[in-house]
Amino acid sequence: MIRAFCCVLCLTTTVQAHPAEVIGVEARQAVGGWLFNVTVAHEDTGWDHYADGWRVVSTDGTELGMRVLHHPHVEEQPFTRRLSGVILPEGTTEVLIEVRDNVSGWSPVQVPVTLD
Secondary structure, eight states, X not given: OOOOOOOHHHHHOOOXXXXXXXXXXXXXXXXXXXXXXXXXXXOOOBTTBOEEEEEEEETTSXXXXXXXXXXXXXXXXXXXXXXXXXXXXTTOOEEEEEEEETTTEEOXXXXXXXXX
């Protein structure tokens, strides 16, 4: 006779979610504001866990623009998305890019971008 069972530990173990990560940024001044192309990497698994946005933030923490990602990118990793028309305060020489996913929230890692 074969008995199969699972211990309580097996039922309560959780999988650590990997936060989204910014792996590339291109920024340039354009007509109507700044244009940002941001490349994101994340182990999207589907609607239950995916990178769902990134934003441009001033060095004092003010959000200057946000790109909402409306769906998972399971088969497209890493991926690049654009945000245009970002108005920066006069004299801004650096901004930060932050990324989030729908499980972990905002990543604690801010990517600095020096503006020419």
